[in-house]
Amino acid sequence: MEEAISDKLIDRLTLYHCILSYTVNANEYVSSAEIASLLKIDDSLVRKDIAFCGIQGLPKHGYNVVELKKGIEEKLSFHNKKDVFVVGAGNLGTALTKYADFKDYGINVLALFDSNPDKIGKTLAGITVFSITKLKNLVEQMNIDTIILAVPPQAAQSVADELVAMNIKSIWNFSPCILRVPENVTVHYENIISGFLRLKK
Amino acid sequence: MEEAISDKLIDRLTLYHCILSYTVNANEYVSSAEIASLLKIDDSLVRKDIAFCGIQGLPKHGYNVVELKKGIEEKLSFHNKKDVFVVGAGNLGTALTKYADFKDYGINVLALFDSNPDKIGKTLAGITVFSITKLKNLVEQMNIDTIILAVPPQAAQSVADELVAMNIKSIWNFSPCILRVPENVTVHYENIISGFLRLKK
DNA sequence: TAGATTGTTAATCGATTAACAATC
DNA sequence: TAGATTGTTAATCGATTAACAATC
Numbered sequence: 001m002e003e004a005i006s007d008k009l010i011d012r013l014t015l016y017h018c019i020l021s022y023t024v025n026a027n028e029y030v031s032s033a034e035i036a037s038l039l040k041i042d043d044s045l046v047r048k049d050i051a052f053c054g055i056q057g058l059p060k061h062g063y064n065v066v067e068l069k070k071g072i073e074e075k076l077s078f079h080n081k082k083d084v085f086v087v088g089a090g091n092l093g094t095a096l097t098k099y100a101d102f103k104d105y106g107i108n109v110l111a112l113f114d115s116n117p118d119k120i121g122k123t124l125a126g127i128t129v130f131s132i133t134k135l136k137n138l139v140e141q142m143n144i145d146t147i148i149l150a151v152p153p154q155a156a157q158s159v160a161d162e163l164v165a166m167n168i169k170s171i172w173n174f175s176p177c178i179l180r181v182p183e184n185v186t187v188h189y190e191n192i193i194s195g196f197l198r199l200k201k
Numbered sequence: 202m203e204e205a206i207s208d209k210l211i212d213r214l215t216l217y218h219c220i221l222s223y224t225v226n227a228n229e230y231v232s233s234a235e236i237a238s239l240l241k242i243d244d245s246l247v248r249k250d251i252a253f254c255g256i257q258g259l260p261k262h263g264y265n266v267v268e269l270k271k272g273i274e275e276k277l278s279f280h281n282k283k284d285v286f287v288v289g290a291g292n293l294g295t296a297l298t299k300y301a302d303f304k305d306y307g308i309n310v311l312a313l314f315d316s317n318p319d320k321i322g323k324t325l326a327g328i329t330v331f332s333i334t335k336l337k338n339l340v341e342q343m344n345i346d347t348i349i350l351a352v353p354p355q356a357a358q359s360v361a362d363e364l365v366a367m368n369i370k371s372i373w374n375f376s377p378c379i380l381r382v383p384e385n386v387t388v389h390y391e392n393i394i395s396g397f398l399r400l401k402k
Numbered sequence: 403t404a405g406a407t408t409g410t411t412a413a414t415c416g417a418t419t420a421a422c423a424a425t426c
Numbered sequence: 427t428a429g430a431t432t433g434t435t436a437a438t439c440g441a442t443t444a445a446c447a448a449t450c
Contacts, residue, residue, distance in 0.1 A: 007399055008441075014395040019379050031407065038379055042443055047408065059407045059450045082401050091299065095292035099393055100354070100377045107397045146400050153301070172400055176301045178220050178239050188399060192300055194215040195391060196308045198208055199347050199373055200283050209417080232431065243419055248432065260426045260431045 005075070012049055013072050015039055020069040031062035078106045083142060087159060088150035089114035089129045092174055096148055098125045109148070111138065132159075136166050145169040153177040160187075206276070213250055214273050216240055221270040232263035279307045284343060288360060289351035290315035290330045293375055297349055299326045310349070312339065333360075337367050346370040354378040361388075 005013075016035055023030055032050065036043035050063060055071035057063040073079070086093045089112045097109050112129045114120060120131045130138065138144070147168050151159050156175040163171060164181055172188045173179055179187045206214075217236055224231055233251065237244035251264060256272035258264040274280070287294045290313045298310050313330045315321060321332045331339065339345070348369050352360050357376040364372060365382055373389045374380055380388045 005402070006441080007395075010398050010402075011392050011395045014392055014398065015379065015390060018377060018394075022379070033407080038381065043407095044410090044444075045442060048410085048442085051409065057408050059409090059448080060405075061450080062407070076398055077401060080401065084400070091292045091296035095296055096393070098292065102394075102397060105394055105397060106401065170400055172396065176219060178216065178223070180239065188396070189216060190396060191212050191215055192297070193219075193303075193306055194208075194212045195373065195389070196303060196306060197211050197215065197277055198389060199285070199371055200278060200281065200307065201206070201211075207417080234431080244431095245420075245434090246418060249418085249434085252433065258432050260424080260433090261429075262426080263431070 009049060009052070010076065012039070012041070012045075013053070013076055016046070016049070017069060017072045017076075020065055020072070023065050024069060027065060029058070029062040030065050030068070032057070034062070076105075078104065081106050081108060082146065083108045083110050083144055084146045084148055085109070085111050085113060085135070085139070085144055086148045086150060087113045087132070087135065087163075088152075088174075089116070089119045089124070090150060090152075093148070093150035094124055096150060096174075097127055110142065110144075135162070139166045139168065146172070148172045148174070150174045210250060210253070211277065213240070213242070213246075214254070214277055217247070217250070218270060218273045218277075221266055221273070224266050225270060228266060230259070230263040231266050231269070233258070235263070277306075279305065282307050282309060283347065284309045284311050284345055285347045285349055286310070286312050286314060286336070286340070286345055287349045287351060288314045288333070288336065288364075289353075289375075290317070290320045290325070291351060291353075294349070294351035295325055297351060297375075298328055311343065311345075336363070340367045340369065347373070349373045349375070351375045 019035055019038055020030070032043045032046040036046045050068065053071040053075040055063060055068050084107060086097050086109055093112060097112055102109060109127060112124060112127055113132045113135050114129055115132045119129050122129050145168055147163055149156060149159065149171050153175040156173065156177050157179060160171060160179040160181060164185055168185065170186045171179065172190060174190045176193050181187055220236055220239055221231070233244045233247040237247045251269065254272040254276040256264060256269050285308060287298050287310055294313060298313055303310060310328060313325060313328055314333045314336050315330055316333045320330045323330050346369055348364055350357060350360065350372050354376040357374065357378050358380060361372060361380040361382060365386055369386065371387045372380065373391060375391045377394050382388055
């Protein structure tokens with residue numbers, strides 16, 4: 001296994017990658033100071049992050065945009081594909097399913113699940129909404145171990161219990177609630193409330 | 202002004218608050234170890250965070266749930282109301298507008314804006330969708346300085362430019378793109394891609 | 403050459419954990 | 427009383443910044 005990458009570093013590298021995607025057709029080189037000023041962070045932090053990706057720059061010029069972009073993609077394993085399901089086809093689940101081009105980042109959202117009969121069978125951005133009753137079967141068939149959970153908070157714990165029973169190992173939880181899961185299951189909390197409160201600071 | 206609270210601390214405190222909301226009717230006391238084990242963090246960190254909120258516990262019992270919940274609400278200024286607009290009435294903007302009871306946390310989403318005529322005039326969870334052409338006027342009328350931005354990435358920079366011209370000071374950006382803004386404007390990046398990549402670790 | 407920018411080390415800062423005395 | 431849990435200090439760990447020699 002690769003050296004562990006902290007969440008904060010993943011965060012910054014994806015932001016650098018974002019900048020490079022815009023820059024790639026305009027400039028051949030980009031400097032650490034340019035990246036740093038766009039993100040309002042320290043330029044030596046940018047250089048350190050880039051060095052961590054194994055990319056070397058050119059004094060007086062900066063970093064080759066194409067090379068740096070590839071270096072980040074390599075370090076974040078964009079090529080390493082992972083299949084996931086989204087549970088909950090409300091606005092949030094739908095937004096996540098359609099979000100950007102996840103495929104580019106190595107995440108394949110293969111299916112959406114919901115309990116609402118009105119939604120079942122519909123297709124969103126090429127992804128079919130299945131009945132939640134089919135979840136267990138498809139998880140097993142397709143060897144899924146990671147779920148994006150976008151159900152209402154009242155339903156979240158009971159769905160989580162089902163997911164645990166299906167041997168899911170990682171849950172990305174968008175509901176404002178805590179999930180009780182065994183030791184060997186990881187819950188990533190997407191804490192929207194916290195995001196809101198930061199705005200008030 | 203209050204002592205600054207780090208983003209990580211805000212994050213944890215909102216998660217504690219979440220736990221307390223469930224616990225409040227079941228138990229009178231909760232221990233730092235119980236909270237810590239639900240979140241898989243260290244119990245002394247929980248005690249430190251709680252002490253920071255100015256709440257004292259009772260040896261052998263733990264913390265009074267009601268008191269602790271209030272202490273967190275106080276520290277995070279839930280009572281201190283802030284008005285915001287959401288720009289972009291797609292699935293994500295809609296989800297954010299309807300998300301939980303933001304009002305409980307002191308965030309009032311007052312209006313949604315979109316450029317799509319089909320959406321304008323509709324009402325979502327009691328919140329009206331206005332034409333983006335009305336944004337400037339309403340920002341000035343209602344003294345808004347904070348915007349939640351949920352537009353497609355291609356539109357994000359040009360909307361951001363308009364927001365800057367309207368004297369907006371803080372933008373919560375959900376698009377996978379970097380916004381170029383002046384020094385005195387803050388962009389909070391909600392980095393969904395980074396969230397996805399964490400799942401792959 | 404002079405100057406801009408990298409690459410990297412050491413210093414600093416901040417956050418988490420360990421440990422344990424105090425307390426109910 | 428004995429035991430569980432807090433409150434808090436010191437130790438550790440990790441992340442960021444400052445500084446500057448190396449380099450093109």
